[in-house]
Amino acid sequence: KAGVTQTPRYLIKTRGQQVTLSCSPISGHRSVSWYQQTPGQGLQFLFEYFSETQRNKGNFPGRFSGRQFSNSRSEMNVSTLELGDSALYLCASSAGAELNEQFFGPGTRLTVL
Amino acid sequence: DQQVKQNSPSLSVQEGRISILNCDYTNSMFDYFLWYKKYPAEGPTFLISISSIKDKNEDGRFTVFLNKSAKHLSLHIVPSQPGDSAVYFCAAADSGTYKYIFGTGTRLKVLA
Numbered sequence: 001k002a003g004v005t006q007t008p009r010y011l012i013k014t015r016g017q018q019v020t021l022s023c024s025p026i027s028g029h030r031s032v033s034w035y036q037q038t039p040g041q042g043l044q045f046l047f048e049y050f051s052e053t054q055r056n057k058g059n060f061p062g063r064f065s066g067r068q069f070s071n072s073r074s075e076m077n078v079s080t081l082e083l084g085d086s087a088l089y090l091c092a093s094s095a096g097a098e099l100n101e102q103f104f105g106p107g108t109r110l111t112v113l
Numbered sequence: 114d115q116q117v118k119q120n121s122p123s124l125s126v127q128e129g130r131i132s133i134l135n136c137d138y139t140n141s142m143f144d145y146f147l148w149y150k151k152y153p154a155e156g157p158t159f160l161i162s163i164s165s166i167k168d169k170n171e172d173g174r175f176t177v178f179l180n181k182s183a184k185h186l187s188l189h190i191v192p193s194q195p196g197d198s199a200v201y202f203c204a205a206a207d208s209g210t211y212k213y214i215f216g217t218g219t220r221l222k223v224l225a
Contacts, residue, residue, distance in 0.1 A: 031211070033213065035215070042215045042216055043157070043202065043204075043215035044215075045212055045213060045214065045215075048211050048212065050211070055210075055211045056210050056211050056212045058212070090156050090157070092156075092157075098208065099144075099206050099208050099211065101147060101159040101162055102147075102159065102213065103159060104149075104156030104157045104158070104159075105156050106154070106156050107155075107156050
């Protein structure tokens with residue numbers, strides 16, 4: 001069974017631009033969560049989707065948004081990029097509606113210049 | 114506020130000995146806990162989990178202990194191997210919110 005895939009793996013943008021990151025969960029998984037990882041901050045929760053509905057979100061500004069499609073694939077969008085948005089963005093999928101172990105993709109490394 | 118804390122940023126252990134990684138949490142609503150291992154340039158890999166109805170869970174060389182009264186969990190790795198060298202994250206979740214909160218990680222180095 002294929003794992004969680006994320007595209008692109010690396011991205012360089014300039015301040016003020018916007019970016020869209022994509023995540024394909026493990027086949028059959030319906031929950032997708034997004035995290036931002038920066039040095040010293042661990043993994044910061046962005047949002048979680050289940051069956052195309054956002055069930056929870058973290059404490060990030062409205063510039064960060066996401067969505068989930070009917071095939072469970074998810075996208076995350078960041079508008080008006082700031083230097084501080086440079087980070088590793090991780091996507092994780094889990095099987096069902098209840099709490100389960102999450103399986104992570106390799107991440108997208110975003111650099112904002 | 115940091116609801117999940119890993120107070121030791123790094124730990125070094127000799128090969129064959131026990132590695133003990135610690136994690137503290139503040140939210141009494143957390144009822145599901147997980148440990149992940151992360152190598153550079155890879156996403157975290159799930160290791161082991163425990164629900165709040167248990168106080169211990171074992172999987173091979175990995176054992177997680179949960180002390181609910183102290184709001185503390187620990188991961189024991191016995192025996193430690195050089196391949197275990199990685200950053201370890203603990204995470205906690207509240208089944209009412211579907212939100213996983215991660216600690217900042219502990220870098221484990223197993224010395225050959």
